[in-house]
Amino acid sequence: MYCFYFGWVPCWEDEAAHSEEFSNALALAQDADAVIFCGGLTHRNDLEGQDRHHLALPDEQDVLIEALLQVNPNTVITLVGGSPVQMPWIEQAKSVLWMWYAGMEGGHAAAELLFGAASPSGRLPVTFPNSLEESPAHKLGSYEFDKSVYSEGLQVGYRYYSTQSIQPLFAFGHGLSYTEFEYENLQLLAGEGDAAVTATLDVRNIGSRAAKEVVQLYLQDVEASVFRPKIELKGFEKIELAPGETQQLSFELTARDLSFYDVDARAWKAEPGEFIVHIGRSSVDLRLSQSIVLEIH
Incomplete structure (x- = not known):
C-alpha cells in the first residue's frame, strides 16, 4: 500500500501555488484506493473577542472536499x-470524523478511530445547524453594537430545534x-423522597464488537402553566458493552x-x-418513550 501526502496552500496566500496543489490533490485522489482529508478550523477562526461571520469552512476547503x-x-x-460548520457536501460523504481540538495525542486518536482500533463513542455537546440563519440566536435574537436582545428565551440550542420540529x-x-x-424494557416508577421518578431500561450490544x-434521558412536560x-x-x-x-440502567x-x-x-416550581x-x-434519535402522571405536593 502506498500513501501520498501533499501540502495545501491557502488561496489567499499564493494563488498560483494554490491552483497547482489543488490539481495535485485531485490527481492523487483519483488514483488512490481511499482518501483521508484533514482540515477544519484553527484558532485563527475560533478565538475569544472575535465572531465568525459565517459557518463555511475557511480557505475554500468546501470546494476541495466536493x-x-x-x-x-x-x-x-x-x-x-x-x-x-456547514457541510454542503454531506450527502456525498460516506463518513465524517469531527475531532474538536484534540491536543497533542489527537493524531493517534484519529488513527485508532479511522483504522478501527477503537470505536467512536463521543457525542456532540452542541447542535450543528444547516446554516447560520437557522440558529435560534440569529433567527430570533437582535444584536446591535450597543444593545443585544436575547429574545430566544428558553429556546436555546437543541431546545429550539426540538420545539420547532426542525x-x-x-x-x-x-x-x-x-x-x-x-x-428496550423502559419502566417508570413514581418514587418517594428526593427521587420523584425512577426510570429503568435495558441496553444491549447487538453488534459484533x-x-x-x-444513553440519554430527555424529559417532556406535557402541559405547564x-x-x-x-x-x-x-x-x-456512558457504558461499555461486549x-x-x-x-x-x-x-x-x-x-x-x-x-x-x-x-x-x-x-423553582414543580406542577402536577x-x-x-x-x-x-441523541435529541432526535429517541428510542423509547413512556408517560407518567405525577401528583406533586
Whole structure:
C-alpha cells in the first residue's frame, strides 16, 4: 500500500501555488484506493473577542472536499474545530470524523478511530445547524453594537430545534459507533423522597464488537402553566458493552428535575400532571418513550 501526502496552500496566500496543489490533490485522489482529508478550523477562526461571520469552512476547503468526493467517493472527511460548520457536501460523504481540538495525542486518536482500533463513542455537546440563519440566536435574537436582545428565551440550542420540529445538520447528542445498540424494557416508577421518578431500561450490544454507548434521558412536560421547551436533557450515562452483552440502567429524576423557575415567586416550581420520559442516542434519535402522571405536593 502506498500513501501520498501533499501540502495545501491557502488561496489567499499564493494563488498560483494554490491552483497547482489543488490539481495535485485531485490527481492523487483519483488514483488512490481511499482518501483521508484533514482540515477544519484553527484558532485563527475560533478565538475569544472575535465572531465568525459565517459557518463555511475557511480557505475554500468546501470546494476541495466536493472535488475530492467527485473523483474518489471513498474520501473520509476529518475535521478539527471548536464550533459548528456547514457541510454542503454531506450527502456525498460516506463518513465524517469531527475531532474538536484534540491536543497533542489527537493524531493517534484519529488513527485508532479511522483504522478501527477503537470505536467512536463521543457525542456532540452542541447542535450543528444547516446554516447560520437557522440558529435560534440569529433567527430570533437582535444584536446591535450597543444593545443585544436575547429574545430566544428558553429556546436555546437543541431546545429550539426540538420545539420547532426542525431537523438540524447534526443534533445535540449525536454520535456514531462501529456497532449497534438495542434499547428496550423502559419502566417508570413514581418514587418517594428526593427521587420523584425512577426510570429503568435495558441496553444491549447487538453488534459484533465491544463499544461504548451514551444513553440519554430527555424529559417532556406535557402541559405547564408557562412555556416549556418540548424536551430537556435530564440525565445521561456512558457504558461499555461486549458483543451480545445487556446492561440495565437506572435514572432517578428529582422534583428539581421536574421544575421550572417561577419568575413571580422567584423560586423553582414543580406542577402536577403528565410527564413523558424519552430515552435515546441523541435529541432526535429517541428510542423509547413512556408517560407518567405525577401528583406533586
